[in-house]
Amino acid sequence: MxxxxxxxxxxxxxxxxxxxxxxxxxxxxxxxxxxxxxxxxxxxxxxxxxxxxxxxxxxxxxxxxxxxxxxTGARYEGIWIDWNGARRFELFGQDVQGAWRGFQVxxxxxxxxxxxxxxxxxxxxxxxxxxxxxxxxxxxxxxxxxxxxxxxxxxxxxxxxxxxxxxxxxxxxxxxxSPQLIARYGYANGTCPQRDAAPQMNGDASGWIWTAMIRPGTYQWTRVSLNGEKVSADWMPDELRHLAPQGPSRGADVTWxxxxxxxxxxxxxxxxxxxxxxxxxxxxxxxxxxxxxxxxxxxxxxxxxxxxxxxxxxxxxxxxxxxxxxxxxxxxxxxxxxxxxxxx
Ligand SMILES: Cc1cc2nc3c(=O)[nH]c(=O)nc-3n(C[C@H](O)[C@H](O)[C@H](O)COP(=O)(O)OP(=O)(O)OC[C@H]3O[C@@H](n4cnc5c(N)ncnc54)[C@H](O)[C@@H]3O)c2cc1C
Known part of the structure; x- marks a missing residue:
């Protein structure tokens, strides 16, 4: 020892x-x-x-x-994935007792x-x-x-x-x-009922957008551009644009x-x-x-x-x-x- x-x-x-x-x-x-x-x-x-x-x-x-x-602010059974327009719900997993539920902390x-x-x-x-x-x-x-x-x-x-x-x-x-990847992310307060049941990942050749309710009344989004296009600091996903942003968005280097x-x-x-x-x-x-x-x-x-x-x-x-x-x-x-x- x-x-x-x-x-x-x-x-x-x-x-x-x-x-x-x-x-x-x-x-x-x-x-x-x-x-x-x-x-x-x-x-x-x-x-x-x-x-x-x-x-x-x-x-x-x-x-x-x-x-x-x-x-824990919310729990979900999976996430919505819309990849090049093909939309599906992906469960985290399930067993005989039912669907497993993830955590939004x-x-x-x-x-x-x-x-x-x-x-x-x-x-x-x-x-x-x-x-x-x-x-x-x-x-x-x-x-x-x-x-x-x-x-x-x-x-x-x-x-x-x-x-x-x-x-x-x-x-x-x-x-x-990977090419250089910057994740821009932010938080917003308000209500967005279509996002309350599960988070969503939306992707196409230009990049992807993630939106999730992290607790009632607070939403988080992340945008990663895959074509080198810069995401401006005041950008917000369409579905959350009516909410009040919690300060400016931030960036993180997520290059692999x-x-x-x-x-x-x-x-x-x-x-x-x-x-x-x-x-x-x-x-x-x-x-x-x-x-x-x-x-x-x-x-x-x-x-x-x-x-x-x-x-x-x-x-x-x-x-x-x-x-x-x-x-x-x-x-x-x-x-x-x-x-x-x-x-x-
Ligand atoms: C936009 C975005 C969204 C993400 N979404 C998810 C998600 O939904 N689910 C998921 O699982 N992961 C997600 N991740 C990844 C996840 O956040 C990280 O993988 C995770 O936080 C890594 O944990 P860590 O302990 O290694 O580092 P960190 O959580 O970064 O902790 C490092 C700590 O070290 C401290 N520190 C740094 N330098 C010093 C120093 N010199 N002296 C003392 N302390 C120091 C920092 O203050 C910090 O608290 C996301 C990342 C990003 C950027």
């Missing part, structure tokens, strides 16, 4: 779903964890639609259905709930507190500078999201696997990319910090949580001398890269149906 030579066993950069899941799973394996999150969780954040399969995963992390219900509350669970499980959480520097010794990552103070650790887990903090610190390339290395002895990248696909792939939050849990499992094996640090890093890299490639191939196929190529 890990020794006290370091301030902590594991330092985690970022308290989104990936970072919190890694923290909960590490503490469950008796590791000492320090997590730093630079922001307060008061803002709207995209990524509200969660597949029903997230429920048992959250249960494993100590978040039962009552807690999940407290941050308020991300700020969802993230706060997961982070609170990490603290409850024993992780030392500092929020808001930004990680600003990396500690290296003999070419090996040995901790971070957080809130201006050095914190040494056996392992650093980067869960900083699409800013990919550690990848940039280490100068690791991330080859783009994966870091050339996502783990080495001394560090792991999890969630969007390791790999990004555009939101059509959906399940970004679920993937973030599962990558955090998988990294925690491997870190615990290394610190208990049950696996070598090299083997654990390789196993994690292969697992994540394979997952990314499979999803990218599916997405590229999805876009070819629209007559769009150059992806994957």
């Amino acid at each position: 890990a020794t006290g030579r370091y301030d902590t066993d594991v330092v985690i950069v970022g308290g989104g779903p990936a970072g919190s899941a890694a923290a909960i799973a590490c503490t469950a394996r008796a590791l000492r964890v320090r997590l730093f999150e630079r922001e307060g969780f008061t803002r709207e954040r995209p990524g509200e639609t969660l597949h029903p399969g997230i429920e048992p995963v959250l249960e494993q992390l100590g978040i039962g259905s009552a807690r999940l219900a407290s941050v 308020q991300r700020s509350a969802f993230d706060a709930m997961l982070l609170a669970r990490a603290a409850e499980a024993g992780a030392l959480v500092r929020q808001p507190c930004a990680v600003s520097g990396l500690l290296m010794r003999d070419g090996v990552v040995r901790g971070v500078v957080a809130g201006g103070e050095p914190v040494t650790a056996h392992v650093v887990v980067d869960a900083s999201g699409c800013t990919q903090w550690l990848r940039r610190q280490l100068g690791i390339d991330a080859a783009s696997r 990319r994966i870091a050339g290395d996502v783990a080495r002895p001394g560090w792991f990248m999890v969630g969007d910090a390791a790999a990004v696909l555009d939101p059509t792939s959906s399940h970004g939050v679920l993937k973030a949580i599962l990558s955090g849990v998988t990294a925690a499992h491997l870190i615990a094996a290394v610190l208990a001398d049950k696996a070598s640090a090299d083997d654990a890093a390789h196993a994690y890299h292969d697992w994540l890269e394979d997952w990314f490639n499979t999803d990218a191939a599916q997405l590229a196929h999805f876009y070819r149906e629209l007559g769009v190529s150059g992806f994957g």
Whole structure:
């Protein structure tokens, strides 16, 4: 087991779903964890639609259905897809008990709930507190500078999201696997009854539009252009145009990319910090949580001398890269149906 030579066993950069899941799973394996999150969780954040399969995963992390219900604004059995004019309703899935229902969560509350669970499980959480520097010794990552103070650790887990903090610190390339894609998204208040029963994805060769009610009276939309056309900041989908926008729309770089290395002895990248696909792939939050849990499992094996640090890093890299490639191939196929190529 890990020794006290370091301030902590594991330092985690970022308290989104990936970072919190890694923290909960590490503490469950008796590791000492320090997590730093630079922001307060008061803002709207995209990524509200969660597949029903997230429920048992959250249960494993100590978040039962009552807690999940407290941050859920709506539940749906599936989504409407209109792909090149062919409209169909796609169920999330079903069994003998009926259709599975996905979750529409308020991300700020969802993230706060997961982070609170990490603290409850024993992780030392500092929020808001930004990680600003990396500690290296003999070419090996040995901790971070957080809130201006050095914190040494056996392992650093980067869960900083699409800013990919550690990848940039280490100068690791991330080859783009798609043309540059910017997701423009926004929120609006009011009523839009035709969107209350289920979200909708509308796509053609110019791009796609997503609209969803995230809780009664609040709607979210995302627009991704696939032909390079810029989406203006005041753009809104037709069906939501009569609503009151919640401030200006925002943009996020969702160009498909994966870091050339996502783990080495001394560090792991999890969630969007390791790999990004555009939101059509959906399940970004679920993937973030599962990558955090998988990294925690491997870190615990290394610190208990049950696996070598090299083997654990390789196993994690292969697992994540394979997952990314499979999803990218599916997405590229999805876009070819629209007559769009150059992806994957
Ligand atoms: C427009 C849009 C719509 C989407 N829709 C969906 C959806 O419907 N369903 C879905 O599952 N996914 C969706 N996604 C994807 C989803 O949002 C992400 O995959 C998910 O949030 C990744 O989680 P994460 O924990 O890796 O990163 P994040 O959620 O980005 O969390 C990273 C955290 O790290 C913190 N941080 C960053 N740098 C530092 C630092 N230096 N020090 C300390 N803290 C730091 C940040 O403040 C942040 O809280 C969408 C994405 C976009 C852009």
